[in-house]
Amino acid sequence: MSVASRCAPRIRAARLIARHALSVRHRRPLAWSLLAAAVFGVAAGLRGDDDSAQRGDAAAPEVSSISVATADAPLLRDRIDQATAGQWGNADWPLADDAEFVRRIHLDLIGQIPSVETVRSFLADGAVDKRARLVESLLDDPRFVRRLADWYDVSVMERRPAVNVPREEWIGFLRRSFEDDKSLRRLGYELLVADGTDERGRAAARFLLDRDVDTNVLVRDVGRLWFGVDLQCAQCHDHPHINSYRQSDYYGLYAALLRSSLFKDAAGKAFVAEKADGEHEFVSVFTEDKGTAKARLIDGWIVPDGPIPTELPYVVAPADGVRAVPSMSRRERFAEALLDSPDRSFARNWSNRLWALLFGRGLVQPLDLHHADNPASDPVLLEALTDGLIENDFSARSFVREVVLSRTYQATFDIERAMAADPAPQDASLSDATAALAATSDTDAVNAESAAYTLRIAASDAWLEANATYRDAAAPLLAAERRLSESQQAEAADAARREQLTTSVESTRGIAAKLSEAATAFGLDPNSLEVPLFTARGDAALAEIAAIDARATERPATIAAAVEQIAALRPAADAARETLQLRRADLERAWQSWETARREMAERRELRSRIESMTARRAAIRERQSVETELARVLDRSADHDRQVAEAKASIERLTARLNETTVEVERRTVESTVADERHRDLETSATRHRQVATELERSLVALRSAADLWPGDPTLASTIDPIASRHDEAKRLAEAAEGDLQRTNDERRRAGESIGAARRQAEEVEAELTAAEAALARFDGERTALQTQVESLERRRAEAEQRWIEIAERQGAIAALAPLTPEQLGWSVLQGTGVLQNTIDATRQELDAATPATEAEAIDPNWIAMRERQALVGALDKLEPSIGIFISLFGNGAAQPQDGFFATADQSLFFANGGTIGSWAASGGNSLRQRAAAVAAEPNAAADELALTLFARPATERERAWVAEALNNAGDQMPARLDELIWAWIAAAEFRFDR
Amino acid sequence: MKRCDYACGSEAHRLERRRFLGGLAGAGALLGPGVLGGLGSLATPAAAARLIRNERRVVVFNMSGGLSQLESWDPKPGRPTGGPFRAIPTSVPGIHISELLPRTAEQMHHLALVRSINTAENDHGKGAFMMLTGRAQVPGVEYPRLGAVTAKALADENDALPGHIQITPGGGGNRGNDSAYLGPKYSSIVLGNGNPPQNSSRPEGISAEADERRQAHRRRMNEEFATRRRTAMTDAYVASYEQALELMRRREVFDVSRESQADRDRYGEHDFGRHCLLARRLVEQGITFVQVTHSNYDTHNENFNFHLEQLGEFDGPFATFVGDLADRGLLEHTLIVVLSEFGRTPGINHLYGRDHWGSAWSICLGGAGIARGAVYGATNEDGTAVADGEVDHGDLFHTYLQAVGVDSTDSFDVDGRPMPIGDPNAAPIEALLA
Known part of the structure; x- marks a missing residue:
């Protein structure tokens, strides 16, 4: 499948990705992204495709050119602290106490918590150098080497099952490597060149073999694990959302590895084979740019092919069941470039990974995402670490020792202590940084980098051209040398064979003669028994000797011709090699200048981000302080409120009691009044009755008296009138008495009514007071709720400020992260x-x-x-x-x-x-x-x-x-x-x- | 530092603080090693009411080894490639399937068929990878399996119960390695032969009271530590213990013996029957993804006898499962897929077997957003090639996800790197989506 067709389906994904990337970027402060675009976009725009200008091939350079520390270079631990102090604005940040330190250092160096005896004796130890002594003893502990081996294993194999190399062999190899303090660069080299044929060093081949020597897998993992860049998406196009990842990076690794493949012998044992040919033509799905990929390291260091003896591309030519071995292994040349090129991306990647081993996370995180849009949290520190790793010859042990002895590593975990010690609220360090940034200009930095880059490309072109010349000159020379050495080997082999054959002729002749004698002695045909067989063997040996002798007569001429040819070819090749070495030295100088210019740009960027993070840290500290003040005030107010609420509650209680009393009084009086009403009603009833009786009797008396007037002297009438008259009088008297009572009860009723009114009025007054008190309480409660909300939001703000501060301080190494x-x-x-x-x-x-x-x-x-x-x-x-x-x-x-x-x-x-x-x-x-x-x-x-x-x-x-x-x-x-x-x-x- | 006494104690306040911390952690994800999954567990209590009935679920029946399409969904009776079995009518007029699936035929109105799959892959491992990830296997890139994707997209991340379960004929109860970049939270929990997850019951030596005491000690220590430093990671770690306790409390979810004897009889007491009943139980309890494996269909010889036997075991429990889900109103929300790594050759070899065949084969699916009683695509008369509507694993993968309401053209955000959910080169089969 062609690259283009494999990539087509990815375009849509890429768009999605790009959209996402856009939204991510928008979260950054606008000013910074504009500036970053100005600084780095310009540089990238000037540049075009890195290697379009570079052509040809060159011999393997022999000498390491990575810059070496000067004698008075400060210790790495001090450079780490310097970088941190720059970020922090002060060299004096609080250190972990002994308890924090002893646990941390054991976990980090020997991969487990300390024993209780160690803890006790360390805490009790009063010596000032006890931390340094503990570090030395732990670096010497067998568990330190195991920890490094485990770390390296997990880093590069990512817990793949062991298939082609037993795990014990692999881990044993890593432990020996770290025991011997093998350089990480050497280890990286060994893992790339091992082909599994060296029985003792077979373990090193596991990196390739357990990935089935699959080119795509290896490119991805070499990119991620050796250089810290995940080029997955750059497989088909420049990385859609990571500007610095280019297709040429992907295919640079691809070209280095595509000739290698998995080979299994008849027994099924796996090895790495490599072909002598195979190039990758790539097409970008975005730009439709085409090209032949050249092997190169991530930062653009091209790894040109070395000379190949003319018409002799293989040491072992590919065939069925045969492991091909090329005359020039491109994979090996690539691995060699790791050892001797000035490229820093390998060192930077492993510095970051070692840092992550000790700090739980890298300065660049994720570890395999080094790129311009995901800068190191402290780029200056990362460069210092990279220098340190290179200067210590990639020794993990030395690097770890330096890091753990730094103050930065020993930062405290205690937030309160660290926040209290934060010097950020002072402006001095901030204005220093601002002044430093203003002292030079971005344009100058960018121009300097562009100029250095142009020189680098020119030097690279010159070097590649010299390499092409050297290749042309060296190819026939190498072929002649190969022919000479083959002739010489053949000559030696012939001589040995001839000796063997001569002996064989003598012995077969002897046997034939003896057999013939025996046959004759027994009266048999002298040519019977095995005589003919031995005779024939002798003849065959003679024939072979003749052939060898024939070859021997021609050989001196061949050898002489080869020697002559070599003599003729060598001067040109030597001259070409010399030129190549000069061009190489030029290139290394140009490369270093470019690195320096690049670093200046990075430092400016770092300064800018330092200002940004110091400002943010200061803002967080100030926010926290102002929140604390506000919180104290609100808490005071809330204390007042508590008092007011308590008072309101007490008065409500009191008023409620009084209201109860007055209500009871109203009720009692109401009952009394009701009783008076009833008595009054009874009296009224009885008065009415008496009045009716009196009226009726009076009417009867009038009638009786009229009748007595009409019938005077009737005794019955006369005797009737008297009792009725007295009855009438009595009734009248009773009615009058009742009237009197009524008058009295009416007064009583009036008085009762008045007393109820008074009691009611009193109750109403109390009730009004109570309502007022309740309203007050409700008001206080409302205010208290508001205060509570305020407290909560203040606490949230404080937590947010703390969290912001913690994040920055953790990133700057001023406090220990979890x-x-x-x-x-x-x-x-x-x-x-x-x-x-x-x-x-x-x-x-x-x-x-x-x-x-x-x-x-x-x-x-x-x-x-x-x-x-x-x-x-x-x-x-x-x-x-x-x-x-x-x-x-x-x-x-x-x-x-x-x-x-x-x-x-x-x-x-x-x-x-x-x-x-x-x-x-x-x-x-x-x-x-x-x-x-x-x-x-x-x-x-x-x-x-x-x-x-x-x-x-x-x-x-x-x-x-x-x-x-x-x-x-x-x-x-x-x-x-x-x-x-x-x-x-x-x-x-x-x-x-x-x-x- | 002065603390307000009434503002700190309430559950709501604590919750707010957690939400806030969770939010911060999300924003800071690019700055440090992030927490893979598990964070959302802090936002709402694990016991939050869940609307189980409306949750979308997926059940996959993986016919391991490669089910013959000719003895199942795409019979060719009477043709040289057809084999000895007849085709029978189903509950959907016009659709015929193999007579080896009489009970399934009765459920056809709930199901649909795809008869035009061409994955062009005849390797067991690669075929299974393609069918379960919807991608071709690219060296160096792992893709999450359907279960992990479904769990990530659909499962309530606060739920203590796993969202991704595999019921396998044998094996342990450990975590599968099938979630790739989605992280271990979405890896399958394997219920080997239907047994509950590992370590999900309290050991005999520890009484309930003792467990409560030690958990109380643990909580106190954690509260104390949280006052010193509290991060998304510490919260997730603390929460994982509460999730474990919740899972233990709900362990009966995995216990198929709690189902009625009548149901157990209907599904059959053999392993596959039990596994199907367990799948029903899990679906009813709100588990998002269940994969039941039925093994083994790799019939290079005696294809017909083996299919007679294997499908004889499959047909009843599967049809019962489909019918039960329909009766319980769960089918509306549950996607059912019967798939294999590939089909089997139309040509019959000299051992009466059929070999691996990825270029013209079938699957059965149904429920959720799938059109009922549909047949998509067709093979030619002898089943030797796709004649109409060719689709592949990528299209099917999109279709499964769309059927349960997941936008398969969207991407997951993994550590700042967007990962497309379905293969951007493939598309859902619109005709199958109701």
Whole structure:
């Protein structure tokens, strides 16, 4: 499939990507992106395609040209601190305390937490140089080499399964490499050139073999792992959203690797084969630019082919079942360029990766995304580290030592302390930086870089041209030399063969003669038995001798011709080589000037970003301070409010009580009035009745009296009138009395009514007061809620400011970031923390002592004792190593995926909680944490300290002591179980999971 | 530092702070190693009510080894390539499938067929990769499997239960390596022979009270540590323990024995029947993606006997599964796909077998946004080539995702690098999308 057709489907993706990239970029402050575009866009625009101007090939340069440190160059650790101090604005930032340091340095150098004895003795040690001494002893610990080997393995193999080289061989190779302090550059070279044929060095071929020597895979991974650039998208076009990634970078690596392939012999064993031909023609899907790819390193250093003997492209020509070996290996030339070119991208990449090993993240992050739009958080620091790595000949050990002895590495984890020490609020450092930036101009820097770049290209062209000349001159010379050496080899081989044949002729003749004699003696045909066979063999040998002799007569002429030819060709080739070396030196000088110019540009950019981040840090600090002030004020106000609310509540309570009283009074009086009303109604009823009786009786009396007048003297009438009259009088009297009563009750009623009114009025007054008090309370409550909201938003602002500050300070190395433990660190730390490691070391020492007991002299020889201790440690590490597998499978990312991300999944915590591993390790006997804590369980503070010193390398806090006391008090025979719970919980806690 | 006593204690306030921290972490993702997944778990409580019925789900039946299209979805009776089996009518007039699938035929009105697949790939590994990732295998690039993509796009990331489950005939209960750049959060949890996930029950030696005590210790330590430094990573780590506890509380989700005896009888007590019933249970409990593997269809010899036997086992439980989902109203939201790494050759070899065949074969799918009773594409008379509507793995992958409402032309943002969800060179089969 052609590149173009494979790429066509990607265009749409690229557009999506570009759209996304645009939205990402828009988040940057506009001014900065404009400026960045001005500075770097111009340079890129002037440039065009890097190697379009370069042609031809050159011989492998022999001498390393990477700049070497001058004698008075400051130590790398000081340069690191200088860079950090520049960012921070002050050289005096707070350092980690001993407890922080001892845990951090153990995790970083030997990949596990310290033993509790180490913690105790380190904390107790009063010597000023104790940190440096601890660093030296850890660099000498066998676990340091293992940590580096694991780191390198995970970095370059990304947890791929071992297929073509057993893992033990591979990891053994890496451990030996780091034990010998092999340069990382040498190691990178070896991994690229190893073809698997060297049995002892076969492990180095794993990098290529376990990627099936697939060109695309290798280009991607060499780009990512050797140079820190992920060129995936540049496969088909210039990287759609990363300006500095160009198709020529991708195909530069592609051209270096495309001739190599996987070869399997008849037994299925894998090797690397390489062809002598194969070029890559590429077409960009965007620009339709075409070209033949030249092998090159990422920064544009071209790796031209070396001379190939005329018409002899192969040492072993390709054929079925044969591993092809070319006369000139392009892959090897590419790898050699790593060793001797002035390219810095390899060194920069590994500086960043080593930094990430110690800090949990790179200055460039993701580690494989070095590019202009993703600059290092501190470019000057990264360049200083790169210088340091180069000057220390790519020694991981020296680099690590320097970094961990810097103040930057030893920065504190404590935010409060660091924030308090932040000098950012002072303007001095900021204005220094601004002045420094103003002292020169961007245009000058850009112009200088462009000019240096143009010179570099010209020098490169000249060099490539010289290389082409040299190639032309050297090719026939090499062929003549090859012919001469072949003739000489053939001559030697013929001579040896001739000697062998001569012996053979004599012996076969002798045997034939003896057989013939025997046959004659037995009366047989002298030509019977095996006589003819031996005669024929002798004849054949004679014939071969004749052929050899014939060749020998022609050979001196051939050899002489070759010698003559060589003599004729050599001067031109030598001259061409000399010119080539001169051009090469020119190129290296031009390259260095360009690097310097580029660095100046980078430094300007760094200065700008330093100003930006100092401004941001200062803003964060000020914001936090003003929030603190505001918060204090609001909290004061809220205290006033609390008082007012309390008062309002008290008065409401009082008023409510009074309201109750008055209401009761109103009710009582109402009841009284009702009673009076009823009595009045009764009296009215009875008065009315009496009046009616009196009226009726009066009417009767009038009628009776009229009747008596009409019928005077009737005794009955006369006797009737009197009683009725007295009845009438009585009724009248009763009615009048009732009237009097009514008058009285009316007064009573009036009075009762008046008293109710008074009581009601009083109640209303109290109620009004209460309503007012309630309204006040509601108001206070409302205000308090508003204050609460205000407090919350202030706290949020404070947290945001802190978070902004933390992010910047972490990036600048002024405070220690929190880094998750790698799966290996986590597993080993659990083994160390629970005491399983120490128990295993003890057991291994006993085995060793039993197998080879110490002599009397040895038993008191400190060197011997130290050696035995080391043997026991290494033995224990080997025994326990398989236990780490489960941590890798749960806490590591999938095979062939980047391994520096963090993820927390339920299956990890299910393993911790229920998997049995942690529990059974924690429940170990011997000198385990559980046993030690149990021994002091009666004294909970001591038990708490034992736990905290062992697991967190610090004494327990007061609260932790209280929790431990609470858990262990009255535990009785449950004490060991309670301890198990505590140990599990503290191991499962976030503080254990992270390096700080 | 003075703290306001009434502003800090409330759950809502804590939640706000978490949201805020989560947001910061997102914004800062390019600055440091990010947290892969798991962050959103902080924004809302794990116990948040979930609208299970409306959630979209996917169930894949992976006919491992390569199901013969001629003995299943695209029979050619009476043709030289057709083999001995007949074609039978289905519940959709006009659609005939192999007589080896009589129960499935009755469910055809819920399903659809694609009979025009050309993946041009005859290698088991590569074919499976293509069908489950929708991409050709490019050296050096890993793509997430359909399950990981579905879980990432659809699953509630606060849910303690995994969104991506594989039910395999055997094997352990570990995490699969199938999520590529989406990260381990979306890797499958493998239920080997239908067993629950590893370590999902409390060990016998630890009582519920003891567990509560140690978890309480752990929480106290974490709260204390959070006052010193709190990051998206520490939050995610702390949350993962709560998710684990939640998963343990809901462990019965994985326990097929909790289904009624009647259902167990209907699905059959053999492994595949149990696995199908488990798939139904998982779907009902809101698991986003379930893949059931039925093995093995790699019938280089005795193709017909093996298919008779294998499909005999497959037909009943599968048809019951489809019918149950339809009856329970779940089919509307659940995509079902029956796929293989490839089909089998129309030509019958001298061992009465059929060999690997990627150039003209079929799958069956249905539910969710798939048109019911549809047949897309066709092969020629003898099934030796696609005659109409040729599609490939990339088109199918888009179609699956579109059927459950995922915009497969969008991209995932991975550490600042956009990764297109479906192959930008392929497109969904619009005719199949209802």
